[in-house]
Amino acid sequence: GAVVSQHPSRVICKSGTSVKIECRSLDFQATTMFWYRQFPKQSLMLMATSNEGSKATYEQGVEKDKFLINHASLTLSTLTVTSAHPEDSSFYICSAWTGPLRNTEAFFGQGTRLTVV
Amino acid sequence: AQSVSQHNHHVILSEAASLELGCNYSYGGTVNLFWYVQYPGQHLQLLLKYFSGDPLVKGIKGFEAEFIKSKFSFNLRKPSVQWSDTAEYFCAVARDSSASKIIFGSGTRLSIRP
Numbered sequence: 217g218a219v220v221s222q223h224p225s226r227v228i229c230k231s232g233t234s235v236k237i238e239c240r241s242l243d244f245q246a247t248t249m250f251w252y253r254q255f256p257k258q259s260l261m262l263m264a265t266s267n268e269g270s271k272a273t274y275e276q277g278v279e280k281d282k283f284l285i286n287h288a289s290l291t292l293s294t295l296t297v298t299s300a301h302p303e304d305s306s307f308y309i310c311s312a313w314t315g316p317l318r319n320t321e322a323f324f325g326q327g328t329r330l331t332v333v
Numbered sequence: 334a335q336s337v338s339q340h341n342h343h344v345i346l347s348e349a350a351s352l353e354l355g356c357n358y359s360y361g362g363t364v365n366l367f368w369y370v371q372y373p374g375q376h377l378q379l380l381l382k383y384f385s386g387d388p389l390v391k392g393i394k395g396f397e398a399e400f401i402k403s404k405f406s407f408n409l410r411k412p413s414v415q416w417s418d419t420a421e422y423f424c425a426v427a428r429d430s431s432a433s434k435i436i437f438g439s440g441t442r443l444s445i446r447p
Contacts, residue, residue, distance in 0.1 A: 250434055259423060259439045260377075309376070311435070321367075322427075322435055324377040 218244050218314045222325035229300055229332055237295045237328045239266075239310035245290035246312035251283075254307040254327070266293040266310075300332040336360075337426050337438035345444045346414055354409040354441050356398075356424030366407040367425040367435065368398055377423070383407065394418070416445045 219242040229235050239249055247268045252260040264285055265273040272285035282304075284296040297304050309327045338357045346352060358364060368380040381392025388400040398409045407424060423440045427433040 252437075257442075260437045262434055262436060265434055313433075321379050321382060326376045 218242075218312075218323045220246075220310060220312055220323045220325040222308075222310055222328050224328060225326060226329045227331070229330070231301055231332055232299055234296055234298045235300055235330060237297075237308055237310075237330075239293045239295070239312075239325055241291045241312050241314075241323075244312075244314045246293075246314070247290060249287060249293040249310055249312045250322075251285060251293075251295050252309045252311065254309060256307075260309060263295075268293075297330065300330070302332045305330055305332045337424055337436055339422075339424050339438035339441050341441045342439070343442045343444065345446065347446045348416055349413045352409070352411040352414045352418075352443070354422055354424075354443070356407045356409065356438060357405050358407070358424075358426045359405065360426065360428070362428060365427045365433070366398070366400060367427070368392065368396070368407075368409050369423045369425060369437075371421040371423065371440075373420070380409070380422075414443075414445050416447045419443060419445045 221240045221242055223238045249266040251263045253263050254260045262275050263278045266285045266287040268287045268290055274280045287293040307327050307329050311322045311324045313322050336359045340355050366383040369377045370380050371377050380396050381390045383390045383400045390398050396411050398407055400407050421440050421442050424438040425435045427435045
């Protein structure tokens, strides 16, 4: 199947610093990627839709100035957590469709565990 | 707003027992339905999906799900579970469009006693 890769898989940062997470589609082009957040023992919460070449679309309640999304190419989307605080500690996951909805499925990255100390 | 409900938070079964996990969604339009599984320490994997056609969908590892439009439900079933089925199961919904965001249910943790 198609591969979506996230980097880093784990990151620990100090409170107040910024962290960038990369999401790459390795063997297909993704005009749209999605960023999710998963709290311990909870479901995935959709944060935003990342659109190649345009601004991301954020879900209600997600601070766009805090979670900066850039989708500069068809194979790369980045999520930057700015001025991170301990409450931003979470598991962040990206996903992308390989093609038209009905003919394929969404593939998920392996996730990035962010710990803010 | 679109939502997905999984009423069972944690299910505990013995090996060889039958499984049914409930999933209901709230969206009146055309939807595409999914079940994903997350094994401990691993990322999400697709179990099965429904787009159209036969409402009884067969997936991997012996899982199946039935789409009942009148009940807005898409329950997951397996006739005989194994210890290796221990995992978190997520029901998900996407609107029928070219690049659609997937909305997940809260998940059901399945624990199988050997």
